[in-house]
Amino acid sequence: MVTNLPAEAKAKWAEVVAARSIPEKIRLMREFLSLVPKHKGTSKLVANVRRRIAELERELERSKACRRSGGGAGFAIPKEGAGQIVILGPPNVGKSSLLAAVTNAKPEISPLPFTTQRPTPGMLQYEDIQFQLVEAPAIVEGAAEGRMGGTQILNLARNADGLIIMVDLSDDPVGQFTMVSSELDKAGILIEEPEGEVEIIRRSYGVGIQIVGGGTLIDCTYEDVKNLLASYKITSALIKISGKISLDEIEDSLFSNNVYKPTIVIANKADSPNAEANLKLLRNELRGRRISLLAASCLNNVGLGELCKYIFQMLKIIRVYTKEPSSKEPSDKPLVVKEGTTVIEVAKKLHSEIYKGFKYARIWGPSAKYPGEKVGPNHILMDGDIVEIHY
Ligand SMILES: Nc1nc2c(ncn2[C@@H]2O[C@H](COP(=O)(O)OP(=O)(O)OP(=O)(O)O)[C@@H](O)[C@H]2O)c(=O)[nH]1
Ligand SMILES: [Mg+2]
16 A cells, blocks of 8 residues: 655656656655655555666666677567567576477577577467567576676566476476566566556656556546546556556556566476476466466477467467458468457558448458358457458
């Protein structure tokens, strides 16, 4: 619970948001903290802001170091295909071996730890689409405080569409999983889907306060949200909510930059002697948590057959095939969109003319009651649908 911050503190936070440079943001955040009364209700907020100050300080340090060394190539990998999945794990667990087993990449594989020094991408084919896997350099305890390139590795994870956490069944998979998930947690990256999510997208022009995204407010009205945001001088923003959201959670989201990344755990080296007993321990650890687990041997290419399907499901995407009314066949390349996408949203992606002039669509496939069903703009599509838009 964050409520009842003094007006001064709220006004200071508005200055933080408006600040243009990192040093200025850090200075204003510190001033903000000095204005926040310290008690139980504000402890989470204080921790969040301290973490963001630490992150900004590291970013500043890094950009200075980069300038000193005359630039230096960036760590980010441009996204390709239907989703980017970052492979994280301690040294030597077999991350490169996975990349080599399932993608077109040819990374160096070696029994020495820290072999992979830079993020390494590869494309994984799934039926008629591809996923991009990116092997991150090994992550170690203390990564969230910047150890061994931790900040960059965690940024890679923050920008991904999903994660694979890899652990080694010949070693201590539970300890390895706990280490990686705790570093992610400290960096504000959640690997389990929260009950509800809030994202506040500020707009400089006057859209007012709009609540979108299909979630429900459980203990407040639209007016309450508007008044809360006004007390932080936010009068124009899109508030995206999913699931059940309270007013406190909306206030919390002003100060935290938590993100949720769907995650698969791959327990590798299933061929090793003590793998079975270790797998049992890992299963126990993950019991009741919404994280999928695959046991595999990348060395022998065993247990990876279902990986694509797991990735496809965790990304919550579908494929739709568009078709011109005049042609017999749909496009062979699908349009990859989020689950729950409607016909009119597809029209919008195709062309502004198709969107503006939309009359109706005909559907073949899983979401059609019968082949060629005529539907309106709000019809929800399913994976494998063929869509013919009339405009
Ligand atoms: N027994 C067994 N060994 C494996 C398996 N997968 C990988 N290895 C071995 O484990 C060692 C490390 O493999 P890599 O794929 O280089 O591991 P990595 O996680 O990419 O390592 P870093 O990039 O150094 O962090 C190599 O000697 C591999 O041959 C497996 O399924 N079973
Ligand atoms: Mg490697």
